[in-house]
Amino acid sequence: MDTKEHEFKVTENNQVIEKEIENKRIEGKLIIYKKDKDTKKPIEGVTFQVLNEAKEVIATITTDKDGIARQGELLKGKYYFKEIEAPEEYIMNTKEFSFEIKKDMQTEEVTVFNEHKKLPVTGGFIGTNTLIVIIVSVVVIAGYVVVKLVLNRKNEGHDNN
DSSP states (O other): OOOSOOOOOOOSTTOOOOOOOOOOOOEEEEEEEEEETTTOOBOOSOEEEEEOTTOOEEEEEEOOTTSEEEEEEEESEEEEEEEEEOOTTEEOOOOEEEEEEOSTTOEEEEEEEEEEOOOOOOOSSSOHHHHHHHHHHHHHHHHHHHHHHHHHHHHHHHHHO
C-alpha cells in the first residue's frame, strides 16, 4: 500500500482531479542451503520444486557449487518446496517444507540436510556365514578324527588279547 501523502489542489467547482497511484505488491524470496548431514559441506546439483498454496509447481531450482538454490519474485502467500532430485551418492530428502511470505523484501532461508549413502558392512575378508561354515566343518572333522582314533585304539586293544 502506498502510504505517502499526495497533494492536489481544487481550483474550481465540480473539478475532477485524477492522480495515478501505484501499489507495489509484497514480494519475497526463498534461499535453500543444501548440506551433507555428516560433514556439513555444501551439496551441488540438488533440484527442488517450489509450489504455491494450491501445491502447483511454480518453479524448479537447483543448488549451485556452494549448495545454494534461490527463488525470487514470490508474492505474498503460502508456499512449499520439496526435493525432487539428488546426486546419486545421497539419499533424497522426501520431506515437504512450507513457508510463508508475509512482508515485502522478506527472505526465507532454510538449511536442508541429505544423508550420504553408506556402503554395507561385509565383515571384512571372511563373511560371518563363511566363518560359521568353516567352524562347523572343523568341529565335524575333529570329531570324526577323535572317534576314529578311539575306535582304532579299541580295535588294537582287542587284537592284543
